[in-house]
Amino acid sequence: MGERVHVEINAGIAEVRLARSEKRNALDRAMFDALIEAGEKLKGALGVRAVVLSGEGHGFCAGIDMRVLAEMESGAIAGVSHLASRTHGICNRFQYAAWIWREIPVPVIAAVHGFALGGGFELALGADVRYLTPDARLAVMEVRWGLVPDMGATQFMRHLAREDIVRELAYTGCEFSGTEALAYGFATRLTDDPRSMAFATARQIADRSPHAVRALKRLFNRAVIVGPEAGLIDECIEQQALVGSRNQMETVHADREGRKPRFEEVSSATATAVASSADAHHGQAAWQ
The missing domain is CATH 1.10.12.10 (Lyase 2-enoyl-coa Hydratase, Chain  A, domain 2)
Structure with a gap:
């Protein structure tokens, strides 16, 4: 996992922290690999009762690294040119970075503050539960770069929000707040301290x-x-x-x-x- 993602396990609760705060926890090749490595480690970890997924610094995750966007002229994303090839079960590598949290056998709680944009929003959607700050900034923003969501968002969102809301957000790429996310169905609860609430819930789960x-x-x-x-x-x-x-x-x-x-x-x-x-x-x- 290196310097991109930190994992700490204590009293049956694992915290997975995106640790690239100087780049707003943006997703590059190393971050995708680190997220998958962390998830694979926790899939087989005995004694883990719940997982808290969070981001260091000013926000959760700003989405795709701009350097990765600049390299897309070759037709590849972070070195992957055949996106339809299934490399991780039903997923490709990018999809699995978000999907793996559903495959982890225990509940995963995302603690979102500051921002969760594009791929960062999709990553949060992979969790079982999402706690957000009211003023968090979120967006299904791939259309801004002439792209579509490709980390499972079309599958995650359809079970959480009305179809017309999902379509509007994806077609426009507009930002919305944590308060709006709660109304849409993307947020479980709002709190000024998502990480603390996530750990409180994780401790409740660990007692079951x-x-x-x-x-x-x-x-x-x-x-x-x-x-x-x-x-x-x-x-x-x-x-x-x-x-x-x-x-x-x-x-x-x-x-x-x-x-x-x-x-x-x-x-x-x-x-x-x-x-x-x-x-x-x-x-x-x-x-x-």
């Missing part, structure tokens, strides 16, 4: 059964790509794996005894087994 939280993320991820019949079966598969399990019963015992639960951590084998059960039932790849 890690098996149940991971099951919830799998269910919500699949809910946007399967129909009601398959989704209801997904609930049953996840619930069957939880009922009577050690962590599920620990929540009951702890409540009766008036103490904090002592949960068993999730093993990679357990997580894979449950996802594979849903995969086998539907005969399709599970989006973990």
